[in-house]
Amino acid sequence: MNPFSCLIIDDIFMNRILLKEIVKGFCTQIYEADNGKTAIELLQTHKINIVFMDIEMPIMNGLETTKYIRRRLSSPLCNIPIIAITAYNPEDFFDDYKDAGFNHLLTKPYSFSKIQTIVKALSL
Ligand SMILES: [Mg+2]
Known part of the structure; x- marks a missing residue:
């Protein structure tokens, strides 16, 4: 498997654990942050x-x-x-998310197939 690393940013510890369980199927390295400030620091150094x-x-x-x-x-x-991860109905927020610069939306509950579809669409 080629090196492929992801960063999971969520303030809820259990949410990070759940997503980690799914992405470890295709990510060789998983980083975590519980807020955006820490995430930006990680992005700049890894x-x-x-x-x-x-x-x-x-x-x-x-x-x-x-x-x-x-x-x-x-x-x-x-x-x-x-990828934005949210429990909200994406229909209500999608324009905002696009304006903010998100590539995709992933709605909770997460599943391997949902994530796989998104990653394939991004051709990563
Ligand atoms: Mg949160």
Whole structure:
């Protein structure tokens, strides 16, 4: 398997564990952060291929973090694929998420097939 690393950003420990169980099927390295500020530091210091981003988090939420990555970080980091993870109906929020710079939305509950479909669509 080629090296493939992901960053899971969620303030809820159990959510990170659940997602980790799924992505470990295709990720050789998994990083975790519980807020956007820590996530940005990790992105700047580690080679990461894909980001799973919760929306509601303390310190720096998912929208703020994604906007920061897209607008403030330099290339190629600013183009990293970012998947929003949310329990909300995506129909209600999709325009906002696109404006913020998310590539895809992943609705809870997570499943291996949902994630696999997204990763394939991104051709990673
Ligand atoms: Mg949260």
